[in-house]
Amino acid sequence: MIETGRFAPSPSGRMHLGNLMCSLLAWLSAKQADGRVVLRIEDLDKARCPRMYADQLEADLSWLGLVWDEGGSGGGPDGPYYQSQRDEIYHAYYQKLEEQGLVYPCFCSRAQLHAASAPHREDGTPVYPGTCRRLTAEQRREKAAQRKPAMRLIVPEETVEFTDGHLGPYRENLKTDCGDFVLRRSDGVYAYQLAVVVDDALMGVTQVVRGADLLESTPRQLYLYRLLGLPAPRFYHLPLLLAEDGRRLSKRDGDVSLEQLQSRYSAPEIIGRLAFLAGLLDKPEPARPEELLAVFDWDKVPRTDVRLPRNLF
CATH class of the missing domain: 3.90.800.10 (Glutamyl-tRNA Synthetase; Domain 3)
Incomplete structure (x- = not known):
């Protein structure tokens, strides 16, 4: 079976450093196994997730070199890849649960x-x-x-x-x-909870890399996989990237967004600093995603939340 990872961002604003680190590690985990990456746009809340943010997100990922194999606006065999367009699919699986009482x-x-x-x-x-x-x-x-x-x-x-x-x-x-x-x-x-289970199963996702804030969702999702008779992926939960003062990073607060970073750093400089925070590099030196495949190892990634060092960005 071909390993399949995914980016599944919610396009409610420009990505912040925590989103970027998760995307980088998801890409590395799948690609090191000679796998593929799916881009799914999690825009269930249409009011908070206008299409312009999704388009910007694709441009940002491409600029960083985190290229996906299917999904997003490019489509693919398991589309649509925008959750806002998949209501009929979710309804069919919802009815299966309803029929079970x-x-x-x-x-x-x-x-x-x-x-x-x-x-x-x-x-x-x-x-x-x-x-x-x-x-x-x-x-x-x-x-x-x-x-x-x-x-x-x-x-x-x-x-x-x-x-x-x-x-x-x-x-x-x-x-x-x-x-x-x-x-x-x-x-x-x-x-x-329902949408992500259905989508990951139907899109052939075999590994889910996401933040530790979603760890508590996993038992609920595993229960849904079982009820619906769908294959469950393996899960890898990352420590959260925190601001210098210990706060969780937030798009709402504009915490170190890619828009700010692009005005000061090149794509390899951003990737290298993220790899340093993830424990893959000994110092924050420029790197491209494909160059990190040789050093990627889950054992190097911290297991507790990471606070941004002063003056790293």
Whole structure:
């Protein structure tokens, strides 16, 4: 089987250094195995992800030398490669879960969930207590007249375990650590958890390289792969790249965006500095992606969050 990696950015603004490091390591991991790379545009939220950002993203990746083999505006055999164009595909898989009796409407607002006494995850996200799962048919009709529901997946009292290719063993109890999770939002948009599972399977992705902030999503996704009878990829979660003051980098805050970097550095200078942060080079010297294939090794990549050194960029 040919190894297939992917870039799956959300085009809500110019990429920041954390996005770039993830893209570089995803490219190196796939290409070192003589594999291919798919570019998928995760623009489920159409209002936040206009097409101009997706086009800019392609131009930025090409400028850096992180060239993909299929996807994006170039298309390919497994398209469309824009999530905003794949609703019919998601709907077909959503119906499979609905037919198994695993889906129910949820009328809780975000404010209600955060105010509830139910436990919260480390990132502050509430663990859904199953409030609307227990509603009667009559109660659902009454609430539906007032508010459009999101649709949640019923999860069992089950611990899902897997071994991350970089961070090692991880386990999570679906019921107590997560709770029933959303498959389709109240505005009709299919949720990330369902979309990413369907897309990676149908696009033949065998390895997923992404930030450690998505590690907790993996058990939910593995459960969906199983329910839908789809092959699951291997996962490699990266440490997060933090600002000098320890904050997570954010497109919203304009943290070291590629737009700023391009005015000061060449593409090889940026790639070399990213490779240095990723533990692949001993010093931040210019490098092209293909030159790093000889030194790429997951064992060199840090396993804890990396704070940007002062004056590196």
